[in-house]
Amino acid sequence: MKMYRILLVLLVITLAYSFAEALLDNNTQQRVDAICKQTIDTKFCQGVFAKKLATSSPSNKDLLNVTVTEAETFSAKTYFFISTLLRDAGDERSGLQKCAEAYEIVNTAFTEVVSFFNQGLYGEILKLTGKVSYGVGICKTDFNVPGYHINPMIEKNRETKVLVAMEQIIGHMISS
Ligand SMILES: *[C@@H]1O[C@H](CO)[C@@H](O)[C@H](O)[C@H]1NC(C)=O
Ligand SMILES: *[C@@H]1O[C@H](CO)[C@@H](O)[C@H](O)[C@H]1NC(C)=O
Numbered sequence: 001m002k003m004y005r006i007l008l009v010l011l012v013i014t015l016a017y018s019f020a021e022a023l024l025d026n027n028t029q030q031r032v033d034a035i036c037k038q039t040i041d042t043k044f045c046q047g048v049f050a051k052k053l054a055t056s057s058p059s060n061k062d063l064l065n066v067t068v069t070e071a072e073t074f075s076a077k078t079y080f081f082i083s084t085l086l087r088d089a090g091d092e093r094s095g096l097q098k099c100a101e102a103y104e105i106v107n108t109a110f111t112e113v114v115s116f117f118n119q120g121l122y123g124e125i126l127k128l129t130g131k132v133s134y135g136v137g138i139c140k141t142d143f144n145v146p147g148y149h150i151n152p153m154i155e156k157n158r159e160t161k162v163l164v165a166m167e168q169i170i171g172h173m174i175s176s
Contacts, residue, residue: 024049025056035063039165041158048166064170068110068117068125071163075107078156088146095143099153105135106160113167122175125167132164 024032036045052066082100089096109131116124141151 024053028053028057031060031063035166035169038169039162041162044159045162045166048163060170060173064117064122064125064167064174067163067166067170068114071160071167072107072110072114074163075103075110075160078160079103079107081152081156085145085152090146095140096145099139102135102137102139105138106132109135110163122171125171126175129164129168129171132160136160136164 032046032049033042036042036049039045048070049063049066052070053062055062058066079100082096082103086093086096086100109128113125113128116122116128136157139153139157141154141157143151145151145153
């Protein structure tokens with residue numbers, strides 16, 4: 001009986017995943033792939049759309065909406081994540097403190113992007129992406145983080161760069 005229930009749960013999970021995959025129509029999937037292949041982490045980029053798109057045939061504006069919303073959430077979470085790391089950081093405080101400073105800039109810019117998006121000011125979004133890239137550059141990753149083999153900020157920085165690239169690519173598609 002127990003086995004049966006486990007199988008049932010697995011089946012439900014599998015079905016949920018296949019529905020999630022089937023969510024995007026062909027045209028959308030092609031558009032998403034074309035956007036994501038221009039970023040440095042195609043999989044992460046595709047994952048954002050797969051998880052967050054609410055419709056199977058989104059407009060470019062819908063794609064941008066998902067991207068700016070995700071970027072803001074992601075940078076706020078990353079800032080919080082750094083502040084939890086700082087609590088246990090002994091000698092390596094200075095590297096992490098720089099990253100906290102960096103993500104304050106990144107999060108402020110991503111928050112401004114959301115506000116410009118809501119006002120339909122897509123050109124302004126493109127101007128802000130430079131501020132994000134500058135912010136990420138402040139967070140160097142050549143220090144150790146207690147409890148991690150690999151500095152987790154390497155991944156966070158990469159994902160931030162993908163999100164800002166997504167904003168640039170879709171922003172250009174909309175404003176041209
Ligand atoms: C979507 O593409 C697949 C192959 O890439 C094709 O088999 C399928 O018929 C297409 N569906 C639609 C609705 O165009
Ligand atoms: C953006 O998406 C949210 C839902 O996630 C929706 O409520 C909002 O109306 C959308 N904004 C625009 C401008 O499309």
